[in-house]
Amino acid sequence: MTAPAVEMHAYSVSFGEFQALQEVNLSVPQGAFVAIVGPNGAGKSTLLKALLGLERGLLRDGPTQVSGTVRVMGLPPRQVPPGWVGYVPQVKGFDRSFPALALEVVVSGLRRRWPFIITAQERKKAEAMLDKVGALALANRRLGRLSGGELQRVYLARSLIREPRLLLLDEPATGVDVVGEADLYRHLEAYQAERGATVLMITHDWEAAQHHASAVLVLNRRVVGYGPPEQVLCHECLSQAFGHVGHGHNLVLGGRA
Amino acid sequence: MMEALQLPFLQRALLAGLLVGGLASYLGVMVVQRRLSFLGDGLAHAAFAGVALGLLLHEEPLWVAIPFAVGVSLAITWVRERSNLGDDTAIGIFFAVSVALGVLFMSMRQGFAPDAVAYLFGSILTVTQTDLWVMGFIALGVALLAPVWSHWAYATFDRELALADRQPVLLYDYLLAGLIALVVVVSVKVVGIVLIAAFIVIPAATARLLSRTFSAMTVISVAIGVFSVVPGLAAAYLFDVPAGSAIVLVQALLFALALTLRR
Ligand SMILES: Nc1ncnc2c1ncn2[C@@H]1O[C@H](COP(=O)(O)OP(=O)(O)OP(=O)(O)O)[C@@H](O)[C@H]1O
Numbered sequence A: 001m002t003a004p005a006v007e008m009h010a011y012s013v014s015f016g017e018f019q020a021l022q023e024v025n026l027s028v029p030q031g032a033f034v035a036i037v038g039p040n041g042a043g044k045s046t047l048l049k050a051l052l053g054l055e056r057g058l059l060r061d062g063p064t065q066v067s068g069t070v071r072v073m074g075l076p077p078r079q080v081p082p083g084w085v086g087y088v089p090q091v092k093g094f095d096r097s098f099p100a101l102a103l104e105v106v107v108s109g110l111r112r113r114w115p116f117i118i119t120a121q122e123r124k125k126a127e128a129m130l131d132k133v134g135a136l137a138l139a140n141r142r143l144g145r146l147s148g149g150e151l152q153r154v155y156l157a158r159s160l161i162r163e164p165r166l167l168l169l170d171e172p173a174t175g176v177d178v179v180g181e182a183d184l185y186r187h188l189e190a191y192q193a194e195r196g197a198t199v200l201m202i203t204h205d206w207e208a209a210q211h212h213a214s215a216v217l218v219l220n221r222r223v224v225g226y227g228p229p230e231q232v233l234c235h236e237c238l239s240q241a242f243g244h245v246g247h248g249h250n251l252v253l254g255g256r257a
Numbered sequence B: 001m002m003e004a005l006q007l008p009f010l011q012r013a014l015l016a017g018l019l020v021g022g023l024a025s026y027l028g029v030m031v032v033q034r035r036l037s038f039l040g041d042g043l044a045h046a047a048f049a050g051v052a053l054g055l056l057l058h059e060e061p062l063w064v065a066i067p068f069a070v071g072v073s074l075a076i077t078w079v080r081e082r083s084n085l086g087d088d089t090a091i092g093i094f095f096a097v098s099v100a101l102g103v104l105f106m107s108m109r110q111g112f113a114p115d116a117v118a119y120l121f122g123s124i125l126t127v128t129q130t131d132l133w134v135m136g137f138i139a140l141g142v143a144l145l146a147p148v149w150s151h152w153a154y155a156t157f158d159r160e161l162a163l164a165d166r167q168p169v170l171l172y173d174y175l176l177a178g179l180i181a182l183v184v185v186v187s188v189k190v191v192g193i194v195l196i197a198a199f200i201v202i203p204a205a206t207a208r209l210l211s212r213t214f215s216a217m218t219v220i221s222v223a224i225g226v227f228s229v230v231p232g233l234a235a236a237y238l239f240d241v242p243a244g245s246a247i248v249l250v251q252a253l254l255f256a257l258a259l260t261l262r263r
């Protein structure tokens, strides 16, 4: 019996007074492709960070309370070998002034450290991976000179090169053109077919999610809906979710003022 | 010029300059890329307070300044990790406290303190055997810690990714802060308190202009840090000007060149 890729029981996160995640219960079987949707500030990124064991790591703004349990491949997140998990962070986190070539970024995903010198073998592997995501031409370009969509491809290659069992993607389609988005789903599906990996992907593109995901998680601080796309994204459920979404969001803003 | 190299105090000055120049420009790469340029200034003034306390207590200033500056550096890091205040604010507070304490300690001494001026503006010719030993030990420590470069670099590139890969980012932050403080203190005699920040930042900033990768930036920065000492000291000897000023001006000249020459 294999453990679920992701399991959460009554998982809550609060930043000071503000509750970002409320009693989340979730079970994702291995091999699933879950699209996570929800409005801005719904706690989507917070949920992915919890799976990485980062829910407190980056905090500088008051105390964080965490309760409930999280398991990734049956293990507490901090005990999961880092090589098992590939992560593409949300775009706003990138420091474009750092002097680096796209190839180095990809190699850093393999080494889990920053490379001083890249070996021939690493170069070959990284180039093959960049080629797979249609970004081989970017290998020797500087990070600061890549467009938003190009950067996303490089980061995707970076997360895939370690051949993870679990892929956590925070809005990887942001800034990517229509062809690029189709490519993205193609790469992810091919990778899944090859490795049987699990994918959790945050997106604001409900339609694409509906076509490609095996399950959709509608999140707005708590789980609004979770299941096969045709069930969760039916007209009624959607309006219900949006109703909650709008209402909840106002509460959020009011509560934080 | 050549026979000048026979003089022991000049030999010590040259060796001290090379060691400190290499150390400052190596750590400077992290300082510049993490936007902590102001940290050099803050710690230089912590060193000033430490030196002033040492002079007041009639102790060797180095032994007081080292724990003082390292303590301040770790405290700055602690405040940065624990609050949402900007780095400049955290550093600024400790900067002010250090200057206040330094001035207080100076005023408590009887009479004028000519030796204090030497610390403010540097006096590379007064570098002692002890100073050299301390610099050598720090250089050895940093060399042994060379593998940490790739951990610092990773967290500099993207702290979140480094944490997601379970790097002990916080531990390395404290290590970096401690080492920067040590280098600042031993740089005091070479360039003086008022110029240390420039000494840390300019080689790395110049290298940044000329590099496509972080490893190249590191190598070029250290090369500039080390080699700018030689013409700097030569100018100081030939024209009888303060060595710290001469070295920093050579570095600034290289920076200006890089700015005009870069592709
Ligand atoms: N480190 C933090 N400190 C304080 N509040 C935080 C922190 N991180 C997130 N939050 C708050 O938690 C809420 C959820 O944030 P999160 O980033 O998870 O939203 P999201 O669903 O990813 O939104 P978006 O679609 O805009 O990316 C937000 O209101 C945010 O302000």
Ligand SMILES: [Mg+2]
Binding pocket: A044, A045, A046, A090, A170
């Ligand atoms: Mg987000």
